[in-house]
Amino acid sequence: MTSRKSAIVLGGSSDIGRATARAFAKAGYDVVLAGRDVAALEPDAADLRARYNVEVGLRKFDVLDTASFEGFVGGLPALPDAVISIVGLLGVQQNAESDLAHATTIMRSNYEGPSLILGLFAEKFLARGHGTLVGVSSVAGDRGRASNYVYGSAKAGFSAFLSGLRARASRGGVHVVTVKPGFVRTKMTEGMKLIGPLTVEAPVVGDAILQAVEKKTDVVYVSGKWRLVMLIIKTLPEAMFKKLKF
Amino acid sequence: MTLVSGWGRFPVVDSDVLRPRSFAGVGDAIAAGTIARGNGRAYGDAAIGAVRTVAMTGFDRVRSFDPATGRIRLEAGTLLSDLIETFGPRGFLPFVVPGTRFVSIGGAIAADVHGKNHHCEGGFGRYVDSILLRTGQGEVIEASREQNPDAFFATIGGMGLTGVILEATMRLRTVETGWIRERVISASDLDAAMRALDAGDSATYSVAWIDCVARGRDLGRSLIYLGEHAGKDELTDGAASFPVGKDPGLGVPVDLPAMTLNRHSIRAFNELYYRMGARRAGGSRVVSLYPYFFPLDSLRDWNRIYGRRGFLQHQCVIPEAGARAVLADILGRVARRGDASFLAVLKKLGHGDGILSFPLPGYTLALDFPVRGDILNFLDEIDRLVVAASGRLYLAKDARQSRATFAVGYPALSRFNAIRKSLDPAGNIRSKLSQRLFDEV
DSSP, X not given: OXXXXXXXXXTTTSHHHHHHHHHHHHTTOEEEEEESOHHHHHHHHHHXXXXXXXXXXXXXXXXXXXXXXXXXXXXXXXXXXXXXXXXXXXXXXXXXXXXXXXXXXXXXXXXXXXXXXXXXXXXXXXXXXXXXXXXXXXXXXXXXXXXXXXXXXXXXXXXXXXXXXXXXXXXXXXXXXXXXXXXXXXXXXTTSOOOGGGEEEHHHHHHHHHHHHHHTOSEEESSHHHHHHHHHHHHSOHHHHXXXXX | OEEEEOTTOOSEEEEEEEOOSSHHHHHHHOOTTEEEXXXXXXXXXXXXXXXXXXXXXXXXXXXXXXXXXXXXEEETTOBHHHHHHHHTTTTEEESOOOSOSOOBHHHHHHTTOOOTTHHXXXXXXXXXXXXXXEOXXXXXXXXXXXXXXXXXXXXXXXXXXXXXXXXXXXXXXXOSOSEEEEEEEEEXXXXXXXXXXXXXXXXXXXXEEEOTTOOGGGTTOEEEEEEEEOOGGGSOTTOOSSOOOOOOOOBOOSOOOGGGSOHHHHHHHHHHHHHHHHHHTTOEEEEXXXXXXXXXXXXXXGGGGGOTTOEEEEEEEEESTTHHHXXXXXXXXXXXXXXXXXXXXXXXXXXXXXXXXXXOSEEEEEEEEESOTTHHHHHHHHHHHHHHTTOEEOTTTOSSOOHHHHHHHOTTHHHHHHHHHHHOTTOOBOBHHHHHHTSOO
C-alpha cells in the first residue's frame, strides 16, 4: 500500500462521477470507481491510470440494494480518505405523480441509499478519527417546485441528513461536504432547457468537489450565482411562490 | 433540427445533432447524410452533417499510454488542450499542434492539421499510427499504414468522409519543458518575409504574421516568429518546467457591430502590432507554449469580433515556384480592399501525408474577411489566382469555394472518391461540405 491519499466515487460512471474521479486522480489520489455496471467502468479506470499514473480499483455498487452496503464497505481493501456520493436519479416528475414505483425509486436513489451508505462510512471514519464524506445533493432540495418536487424532496432529505451528520461528525474529526451543483450539462440534463449563465460543465463540478475536500468547505454551490438565486427563491412567501410558474 | 455553424459562423444551416454515449450508439446514429463533429473548430461547413451531425466530444478517454515510447491510444473526442495539459507536465507533447488547442483529435486527423513545424516535421497525420474507424457501411475497422492502408490514408485529411473516427493511436514527442525559445525577425516587405521564412527552414517552428493592410513599398511587411523547444537550463530560476495554460477567461461577450472592423481600426491595429514586434526583433526570449502556439485562444469567442454575420477564412497554398508573384498579387488586392483580418498568416508547408491533405510544398497564406458586401465575388477572384498558380484551398477553413476550384486543386480526388465508395457504397457519410464540393448531383 502506498502512502498516497485515496478516494472512492459512488456513481462513477455518471458524467459528474467521471469528472470527479479525474479531478482526484489528477491531484494524486488513488481512486476506486463504484457503480452498478463494473465492466462499463473499465475504460474509465484505464483512462485514469494512463493519464495520471495512479492506482484505480473497481467495485460493484447499487444504491438501491441497501442490504449489500455493509458487505460493500467491509469488502474494501482499505478505508479511503474520502467518499464521494454522486449517485442520484432525476426521474420523470409527471410519471412519479401517479406511478408509486417510479416515485419510490427516485426517493430511494436520492435520499435513502446515499444517506445510508455515507452514514455507514461515517461510523468507520469516526472510529478511525478522520476522513471526508461528500454528498452531491441539489439546489432542487432548497425548495420544492411544482415541476420536480419528488426529486427535490428526496434531495432536501439528503441535504438535511448531511447537515446533521456534519454537525455530529465534525466533533470526531470527520468532515462532511454538501455539494449543490445547479445546472450541469450532463446526460441527466440532456434535452432540458438549461439557463446558460447558471449552467456549468461536469469538470467544473469535479474540481469544486476536490477543492471542497481539500479546503474542508461545508456547503458548496458550484456556481456562486446559485447561492443568490436560491436565497431569493427560499425567501419568497409561500403565497407568492405557489402562483409562480416555476 | 438544430441550427449549426462552424467557427466562422457562416453558413448557419439545419442539421439533426445527436450525442451518442457509446460507440455502439455512434453506429446506431449513422444514417443517410451523417458526419461526425468534434469541437466545431472547422471554420465552414465541414463538420455539419447533410442531414445529421454526430457530436463526438463526450468520447475523451485515454485508452493506454506508454511512457517508454510516447505512444498513446485515445478516443477521438479528446481535445488537444486536454492532451497537452495532462501529458505536458509528464514531458510529452503532440508533435503537431494547429493555431488553437481546442480541436478534437478526430478533427485534427480528419483535417490533417498542420502547425508551425510543417516545413520540417509534417502534419498531424504523420504521427498517427492507427485509427479505429466506423465506416458508413457499418463496419468498425482498424486502419494503419499496413492494415487497410487505403482507408488510413483517405481518413487522414479526409474531412470525416471515410466514416466516424472512434479512436486513434499516435506518437507524442518528449520535451524537457513546456517553453519555447522564440526569435522574432522583422521583414519590411514580402521579399524580405519570404527570405526570412526560407532562412528559417532549419528552425523547428516558423510562421510569419503579415500586415495585410500595408501597401506599396510596405506590401507584405511582417514579423517572423521562429521557435525551438527550450531546455531546462534555459529557464529563468524558479520557473516551472511546464507552464500553466490559463483558461480563456476574457471573452468577447457579444457580437461586435460590423462597424468595429473597418479599414481605420484594422490599419491602426496592424501598425501598432508591427511596430511593437519590430522593437523585439533580433533578440530571443523564452515564452510559454500557450501564447506561442495558440495566440488567439487567450481571447475566448474571438469569432464574435466579426459580427453576427460571421466571417470567412481564405487559406490557400501556392507551390514554391512562382509563389512570390501570386502572393504579391493577392496581398495587393487585399490591401486595396482594406477590410481583411487584423493579421494574415504566411508560412511554409512541406508534403502532405493523406490523399486529400491540404499541404503541398510551398507557401500558405491565411486571411480572414467579415461576411459583407461583395466578399464572395472578391474571394472568387482570389481563387482564380490560386488555381492559375496550381494552388489549392484548405477544406477545414473553407465555406464557399466552387467545385471547379476544388477539383483542380485536389487532383487525387478521384482516388479518394473510389476509396470512399468502397467504404460506404450507400453514401451514408455526407457533410454540407461534401454536398457542396464532392458528391454527385
